[in-house]
Amino acid sequence: MIRFTNIAVRLTIGSQPTIYASGYYPAAANMVRMVICLLVVGTLVAQCERAYRQRDMALSIIDHTLVSRDPDDAVRAALSNLKDLVQSRRVDFHTAYFFRLDYSFLVSVVSVMVTYTIILIQSLPK
Incomplete structure (x- = not known):
């Protein structure tokens, strides 16, 4: 996502030369890619x-x-065991235990x- 933002800003400002005169289309395409990446991450987090919330509801x-x-007594014991099990095992979503x-x-x-x-906008030559 940072790479897409970097390219879009450079293309918009004009510090990144392109082979052909394409206007602002490459910058717009990179911004759309960045938004799609954000939507994918946001959807993953919303599902998690x-x-x-379903765990809390249960x-x-x-x-x-x-x-x-x-x-x-039998149902009470089973529900208590289920409650202890649900509370003791936390639900975590992660990417290969990385984050x-x-x-x-x-x-x-x-x-x-x-x-x-x-930082990129401030460091580009004017």
């Missing part, structure tokens, strides 16, 4: 967050069943892109 349903209903996918990752990626773009 939906799984986290826990609240188990709690509601244990408190509001009066299950027999965790969540909203803080998305915010840091956008922050790096904006910072790099600002």
Whole structure:
């Protein structure tokens, strides 16, 4: 994504020469690629967050069943075991155990892109 931003800024400012007179189309194409990358990462994070919310919903349903209903001892023991199991095993989404996918990752990626773009714009010759 940073590479696409880099190329788009250079093409827009004119510091990156092109072989033919293409106008702003290469810059626009690189910006669209960057937006598509952001959408893919955002979709991944949204799917992960939906799984986290479903886990929380399952826990609240188990709690509601244990408190509001009066299950027999076998069902109560099974639900308690299921609740302990769900609480003890955290749901994590990651990319090959390299980094965790969540909203803080998305915010840091956008922050790096904006910072790099600002530095790039300031360092280009005018």
